Amino acid sequence: MASDQLSRQQRRKVQRDALERGAKVMARGLGPELGEAEALGIALIVHERLTDAGRPARAGEAAEMVETLLEKTLANEVRGLDLGCRKGCSYCCSALVTCSAPEIFRVASWLRLNATTAAAPIKLPEIAAEVVRRHGVSLEQMFNERAPCPLLIAGACGVYPVRPIPCRSLFSMSSEACRLALEENSGEVPIVGGAMQKGEMARTLLLAAVSAAGLSDRGIELTAGVMAVIEKPDAEARWLAGENVFDGVMGGDRSPGSRRAQDHIAKLLGALVG
Ligand code: SF4
Ligand code: SF4
Incomplete structure (x- = not known):
């Protein structure tokens, strides 16, 4: 039976079950497959935080919850791999980063x-x-300028503890391949596809919760987004109230597959909490 056809009592039971499953995955990290009930549970937990009106920084906190889940997941994903990634290697920090508003608020409040x-x-x-x-x-x-991310400070990420999901989930097996791709626009970068996929999954869960909460799920360019709100400590509250505080900041679309997955979970979530 679809969740929009459930009685109130049945809905509570589905919610309880999903929350329990979601909490288990939050504790251990995302596995190779994510079942629908688990995905719904995680999105529900994030949604609860996003809609907890008593917490003024709840958007950034929701991003933190998902990023913590992703960190646990990625630790498992890259364990034992001979990665090229290390502190001071930053060829990958010359791309534009697009992320969600909650991730931007997290970075902005950390920078303050x-x-x-x-x-x-x-x-x-x-x-x-x-x-x-x-x-x-x-x-x-x-792209031709290959200008480094403005948040790259002295060769390392200046906002490392709060960097957004796309930055967290990019790993490569070869620093030299990254250099060649950036400086000579040649070759293939042997990225860790599983880590990238988990990052996309985490982003899907965060954005499903965001859109089910009636908030804007549009992608926002990281640095311009942070600068648009950094001097405005009330920007998060205004965004939570529905204001477009990122007006004029460049955005980006999700892939059709990720968008479909996000919409599907948001719909299930909406039927459960609506
Ligand atoms: S992804 Fe490439 S450029 Fe970025 S830290 Fe890893 S090896 Fe270095
Ligand atoms: S936010 Fe940090 S990790 Fe991401 S591109 Fe900028 S400097 Fe690199």
């Missing part, structure tokens, strides 16, 4: 607290100037 006290201080005015410079620059020009 840590930008000046970080081991390598982060100069927000310089980042803001780079965002302004990039405004109106075409994607092709950006």
